[in-house]
Amino acid sequence: MAETIIKIDLKQSPYENEQIHNRWHPDIPMASMVKPGDDFIIECHDWTGGQIHNNDSADDVRDVDLTQVHFLSGPVGIEGAEPGDLLVVDILDIGTFEESQWGFNGFFSKQNGGGFLTEHFPEAQKSIWDFNGMFTKSRHIPGVEFAGLIHPGLIGCLPSKEMLSEWNKREKELYDTEPDRIPQLAALPYADTAHMGKLSGTAKQQAAAEGARTVPPREHGGNCDIKDLSRGATIYFPVYVKDGGLSVGDLHFSQGDGEITFCGAIEMAGWIHLRVNLIKGGMDKYAIKNPIFKPSPLTPKYDDYLIFEGISVDEQGKQHYLDVHVAYRQAVLNAIEYLKKFGYTGAQAYSLLGCAPVQGHISGVVDIPNACATLWLPTDIFDIDVKPNANGPGAKVTQGSDLPLSKDK
Amino acid sequence: MAETIIKIDLKQSPYENEQIHNRWHPDIPMASMVKPGDDFIIECHDWTGGQIHNNDSADDVRDVDLTQVHFLSGPVGIEGAEPGDLLVVDILDIGTFEESQWGFNGFFSKQNGGGFLTEHFPEAQKSIWDFNGMFTKSRHIPGVEFAGLIHPGLIGCLPSKEMLSEWNKREKELYDTEPDRIPQLAALPYADTAHMGKLSGTAKQQAAAEGARTVPPREHGGNCDIKDLSRGATIYFPVYVKDGGLSVGDLHFSQGDGEITFCGAIEMAGWIHLRVNLIKGGMDKYAIKNPIFKPSPLTPKYDDYLIFEGISVDEQGKQHYLDVHVAYRQAVLNAIEYLKKFGYTGAQAYSLLGCAPVQGHISGVVDIPNACATLWLPTDIFDIDVKPNANGPGAKVTQGSDLPLSKDK
Amino acid sequence: MAETIIKIDLKQSPYENEQIHNRWHPDIPMASMVKPGDDFIIECHDWTGGQIHNNDSADDVRDVDLTQVHFLSGPVGIEGAEPGDLLVVDILDIGTFEESQWGFNGFFSKQNGGGFLTEHFPEAQKSIWDFNGMFTKSRHIPGVEFAGLIHPGLIGCLPSKEMLSEWNKREKELYDTEPDRIPQLAALPYADTAHMGKLSGTAKQQAAAEGARTVPPREHGGNCDIKDLSRGATIYFPVYVKDGGLSVGDLHFSQGDGEITFCGAIEMAGWIHLRVNLIKGGMDKYAIKNPIFKPSPLTPKYDDYLIFEGISVDEQGKQHYLDVHVAYRQAVLNAIEYLKKFGYTGAQAYSLLGCAPVQGHISGVVDIPNACATLWLPTDIFDIDVKPNANGPGAKVTQGSDLPLSKDK
Amino acid sequence: MAETIIKIDLKQSPYENEQIHNRWHPDIPMASMVKPGDDFIIECHDWTGGQIHNNDSADDVRDVDLTQVHFLSGPVGIEGAEPGDLLVVDILDIGTFEESQWGFNGFFSKQNGGGFLTEHFPEAQKSIWDFNGMFTKSRHIPGVEFAGLIHPGLIGCLPSKEMLSEWNKREKELYDTEPDRIPQLAALPYADTAHMGKLSGTAKQQAAAEGARTVPPREHGGNCDIKDLSRGATIYFPVYVKDGGLSVGDLHFSQGDGEITFCGAIEMAGWIHLRVNLIKGGMDKYAIKNPIFKPSPLTPKYDDYLIFEGISVDEQGKQHYLDVHVAYRQAVLNAIEYLKKFGYTGAQAYSLLGCAPVQGHISGVVDIPNACATLWLPTDIFDIDVKPNANGPGAKVTQGSDLPLSKDK
Numbered sequence A, B, C, D: 001m002a003e004t005i006i007k008i009d010l011k012q013s014p015y016e017n018e019q020i021h022n023r024w025h026p027d028i029p030m031a032s033m034v035k036p037g038d039d040f041i042i043e044c045h046d047w048t049g050g051q052i053h054n055n056d057s058a059d060d061v062r063d064v065d066l067t068q069v070h071f072l073s074g075p076v077g078i079e080g081a082e083p084g085d086l087l088v089v090d091i092l093d094i095g096t097f098e099e100s101q102w103g104f105n106g107f108f109s110k111q112n113g114g115g116f117l118t119e120h121f122p123e124a125q126k127s128i129w130d131f132n133g134m135f136t137k138s139r140h141i142p143g144v145e146f147a148g149l150i151h152p153g154l155i156g157c158l159p160s161k162e163m164l165s166e167w168n169k170r171e172k173e174l175y176d177t178e179p180d181r182i183p184q185l186a187a188l189p190y191a192d193t194a195h196m197g198k199l200s201g202t203a204k205q206q207a208a209a210e211g212a213r214t215v216p217p218r219e220h221g222g223n224c225d226i227k228d229l230s231r232g233a234t235i236y237f238p239v240y241v242k243d244g245g246l247s248v249g250d251l252h253f254s255q256g257d258g259e260i261t262f263c264g265a266i267e268m269a270g271w272i273h274l275r276v277n278l279i280k281g282g283m284d285k286y287a288i289k290n291p292i293f294k295p296s297p298l299t300p301k302y303d304d305y306l307i308f309e310g311i312s313v314d315e316q317g318k319q320h321y322l323d324v325h326v327a328y329r330q331a332v333l334n335a336i337e338y339l340k341k342f343g344y345t346g347a348q349a350y351s352l353l354g355c356a357p358v359q360g361h362i363s364g365v366v367d368i369p370n371a372c373a374t375l376w377l378p379t380d381i382f383d384i385d386v387k388p389n390a391n392g393p394g395a396k397v398t399q400g401s402d403l404p405l406s407k408d409k
Helices: A161-176 A201-210 A324-340 A346-355 B161-176 B201-210 B324-340 B346-355 C161-176 C201-210 C324-340 C346-355 D161-177 D201-210 D324-340 D346-355
Strands: A003-006 A032-034 A039-044 A072-078 A086-095 A102-107 A124-132 A135-138 A141-147 A151-157 A234-238 A244-252 A262-267 A270-279 A292-294 A298-300 A305-311 A359-364 A372-378 B003-006 B032-034 B039-044 B072-078 B086-095 B102-107 B124-132 B135-138 B141-147 B151-157 B234-238 B244-252 B262-267 B270-279 B292-294 B298-300 B305-311 B359-364 B372-378 C003-006 C032-034 C039-044 C072-078 C086-095 C102-107 C124-132 C135-138 C141-147 C151-157 C234-238 C244-252 C262-267 C270-279 C292-294 C298-300 C305-311 C359-364 C372-378 D003-006 D032-034 D039-044 D072-078 D086-095 D102-107 D124-132 D135-138 D141-147 D151-157 D234-238 D244-252 D262-267 D270-279 D292-294 D298-300 D305-311 D359-364 D372-378
Touching: A003 A032, A003 A072, A039 A072, A039 A244, A072 A270, A086 A151, A086 A244, A102 A346, A124 A346, A141 A346, A151 A234, A244 A262, A244 A270, A262 A346, A305 A324, A324 A346, A324 A359, A324 A372, A324 B324, B003 B032, B003 B072, B039 B072, B039 B244, B072 B270, B086 B151, B086 B244, B102 B346, B124 B346, B141 B346, B151 B234, B244 B262, B244 B270, B262 B346, B305 B324, B324 B346, B324 B359, B324 B372, C003 C032, C003 C072, C039 C072, C039 C244, C072 C270, C086 C151, C086 C244, C102 C346, C124 C346, C141 C346, C151 C234, C244 C262, C244 C270, C262 C346, C305 C324, C324 C346, C324 C359, C324 C372, C324 D324, D003 D032, D003 D072, D039 D072, D039 D244, D072 D270, D086 D151, D086 D244, D102 D346, D124 D346, D141 D346, D151 D234, D244 D262, D244 D270, D262 D346, D305 D324, D324 D346, D324 D359, D324 D372
Parallel strands: A003 A039, A032 A072, B003 B039, B032 B072, C003 C039, C032 C072, D003 D039, D032 D072
Antiparallel strands: A039 A270, A072 A244, A086 A234, A086 A270, A102 A124, A102 A262, A124 A135, A135 A141, A151 A244, A234 A292, A292 B305, A298 D298, A305 A372, A305 B292, A359 A372, A359 B359, B039 B270, B072 B244, B086 B234, B086 B270, B102 B124, B102 B262, B124 B135, B135 B141, B151 B244, B234 B292, B298 C298, B305 B372, B359 B372, C039 C270, C072 C244, C086 C234, C086 C270, C102 C124, C102 C262, C124 C135, C135 C141, C151 C244, C234 C292, C292 D305, C305 C372, C305 D292, C359 C372, C359 D359, D039 D270, D072 D244, D086 D234, D086 D270, D102 D124, D102 D262, D124 D135, D135 D141, D151 D244, D234 D292, D305 D372, D359 D372
């Protein structure tokens, strides 16, 4: 078995582990060093570092401290990696801990981050998903079971100082256009809850003050939340600093395109088995700015879809110009209304679309003024037949259960 | 063989054919009537009605009159269809005309509609694609051949008066926010070039003055440009007027998600074989606002992908808030730069991404402030190996050819 | 459009067409010549040359003259082809004739060829399949509709004199082991009904007397009845004579692995669009004895299977040694019994397994003394749900119809 | 985590574990009892019980005692199961032991069981495969790496007394037709090495004398070696005795259709996670004789194939009558010759075809006198491009390594 180079203790605070960090900064020391060609295992906290529990209350989702997230394992240094290289990462496997066979999904309160449909679901809710081998189901959402397309939500290399500076500058400019907005427009550096790995003292304080938050995806990859970056995929990451500094976390048992519920996919703690190689000077050889990847040969075949269209006219009937975000929101809302006809509550449907291997396609982006987006709902994940027929919905799911909700305090 | 209920003559102007129209309006008389359960064939002009020719000049793309498009065949009335029903349409087949074994793709001049990357490709260009059975290749783009995922870009039922009125209102409001913008924000009604099928005289004039343009997708479907609405798919359309009034056109031999080049996919004239049925009261039974569909069991298997990521930071480094349109543009630009390393010109790469069965996925829409979108490039369509390796690009495509360009006058 | 180099007239006897032949012999003159790189269209009779009709009697199946089959179009000569080359054939497309939108499937009488289950279905029966675009269904088999995986049952190059001699020798030896067996062990040369293309006079008589029958697949390919040799596939054929001499026929709209009903798949007349190229000396370069091929990128996705196992213990309980033929027969019989529980007659089920895109896998061939074979039944071709559940079969197909049967005279 | 109801110790002889057995007999007591709806984990020895080692000598394969195999874990009793029921088994997961990250494949000596190509490879050889997460590669076969389609080679319920008696009778009859044959025609009961689980004393002796060997697949399933019975599949097993008595073993990391090398697939020790349910009276409800199953939604996508044809004319040119076994052997030999052109030795190619997810299709079984079978070789498992082109094989694999061979003593 490959060596586990970063270990965690689920009962311990991630702040006590020097091989964990929750900000991006070039000064964070390597947690461990490996060589090109090596394969190794890294253990990861769930993205909140254990703030969410396997119970039937959404209080923990409501009260979560989002300045702490995401707890990442790393950075792993690769001998010989230099700025301009491509770091080739094979995801050889991802798994759960024997003692932690569950994951969570939730909607944040609109007061604390919100989500894609926060106007429709403004308060904290949660669903818990049990793992049975490669399958999962939830006691809060009846009538579905499916295999996980397990993947890391967040993976990438440390930024250079120049890149970090550019990130902070452009996000601050956006933030400043509407500083009082809730949810906020961007998550700016915040030293109080920063965990900078092995850094300590003044060096830590300085880095913490300017360390980029882990929330958005950026040039290096980062929090891309791409469900297809799954076990078996090969990813080509730009390298910006000596030794590369690869960090990973935010493991998902399964997720729909868009990770619409924000909190988030089916979030889990677990381990990831990686192999690394280098393409020297690869950024220039292939004109790489953002990571590229090849998908896994091993993905669940949920490919009988029912497809919902959405256009960029919002819920109030207002016309937007080629806005795919609005269009996808309409497709999602259309799917939720459809599922309600089969007995689901709105919250169940919303959570399901965030967790199941739903596809979101950009279908038309030039036919002014409407963008068109489609949501692809796999029908094989349902116990009942959810396809349309001449008689209307037949069997419906057992009602009674729903996602626990915790009102804002 | 099923009956051909709408015939066209490629040598005749579509304006001379009463079974063609190019605006949406409830008053357009049915071109033909069928019964539920019937299957039938409809012939279609290419979307421009023959304005673009199989030659090596982009003058026709530059000079195209976009107020004429799209020429649609129909409307077909279905006996018994009433507002609130769902019209179930099986696309049994789509084909080309023996005498017209080619299609076109192009970029409009920024002065005349532009396209997704009009800032990068501001002048008219064109590529011609030859059909060889189910495959296509272009003399303007070397080293690619692929099977077509043939589909109608535009299909849907006539709107009601109320719906038409709503369309015109909301699009006018958007247009008025920046009326001098080029390209324009919306295509408003324009009577001069309207073709209202069998309507004539005052009735025609009145309808032409308020008939909605065919450019955007809307609640009824319309110009969705969804490549997966292909031969073999089943679509459920909302019905808004008595007899439904199904129209179809804008056939594509193949298209990438987004139809980024706007002019457009691989555009072609041809025929489509449909079967229709009704779900009475289906809009309410299934809470349907926009069409839904089931994809075809028969689609080309180009599923070895190289995937490019893009985030919502634009070419000038400006940060946008969860803007999937910007993110997808970056993914597309990243793919173009990559392909240039293999010998393609930028225009060749751009056209190819508009024509080939490229997928565009919405990958993250909640990780503030960056949306993440991915472009999935199928690698099996290339003669050469375009996957990355340690040595950099090996074989390159034969250079010399390029897309003809016609400068603005 | 590519040129049609071999045309047929469905109302004319294939014997009157010099570009048709029904035996394999190196002396048959080329029907037409093409160059490497050319693409062209060839029209084909159904394999019986029109002996079977679109009606509700199986008399024609009972009375068919099997010494006439298969009527092949060709041979097509390829300039420069020499023995030892590989002929690369791209199947660009296959289609039906507008005036012939149907196909047939049947069981021969045990007295006249029989079939895989002739002990169970000893008399002639027939099912007729109507084509609706890319889909088909049968008035003799309720509750199924599916897209065709259209392909030629028979395609290959002319044998050399030496190869022909070897074929005749080895098949005669087998035949002679049980010359009175019904059905016969092999179909030997038979001059009376031979059609030798352009050959006439003595040359024809001589060739007819030794021309190999077209029934079995052999080293050159021939009557392989491989459903995956479909439109879009690329095949590499050994070349044995100057100019190659490619012939093709026996088009199938769809077929299950094994073509178990023998008469046969969904048999049809139609046309095939081919492109040819050469790999000089390819047989040696790649150690090729039999053809190899790459499957099409375009195949129907019927991939939700119910899989039936069979072992090499026959219907009488007798143990056979690693006999895949017996094992597959048991898997087929198991599937038939299963389908009868859903309301199908045995004949309907048998015919369906011969026509639908059923897979037959060789699952175990070493676990003495039992071979294990599996039959993969695609469940999406059925209108009803045929998967097992705790309650037993739910909805059944409408009964009443069945395959017409004609008793032996 | 589900409970592990059967544990093993890789350092202990399986004969010392009461929850293991290596013969089929209705008297073997249940090793453990579960309820319908339960899920649980079972640990399994490799099929030889540890006789083969991770080294570079084939002595252990040559000297293996095949009367000991297969060591099965079970039988597991299911409360309420009765003869005539169907036992529904969901394979929730399968995994390896952390301390045993490897598997083996080999050819038995013709003196000791042989294999599919024992005439061509008559002596013992072995390849060792290392597991890297979900991927595997072998130090004895260069240039390949692929994801495992992990599955149990052997699984099924205990036979009734009547069924056992029938098995013994028919296999003895076959054996007696050629009792001196090597390899033998069937493996008859053999008490000396029988392990009958919890049975002891006279009861054990009696059962051991008549217990059926585990080698062949039979009505109950058993040693089917079906690669598609993989993690994620659902199987419906006939029940013949009270409580059912489900046993499982012979885990494979990967296997090609046919398990042609006999020793066998990539053989491994490991664990399997199962869930059981009952369909009362299901054998009659669905006319079930042999198990049926639904394949997993999670299988490796190695679907770019190069397909080799074989017909039932053997290596000596002798004609066989519709013999799929002979036809598949020719397809396999054709593939081996092809791979040798890319630098593989014959033994490497043979082993690879037994281990990789190769498909074996029954393509034609009625075209007298030749059966046609096809071997589907996935091309994506190779580091080099193995597809044909005009120039002949390009890059070849690194030569020098080969499978160790141990000569007969």
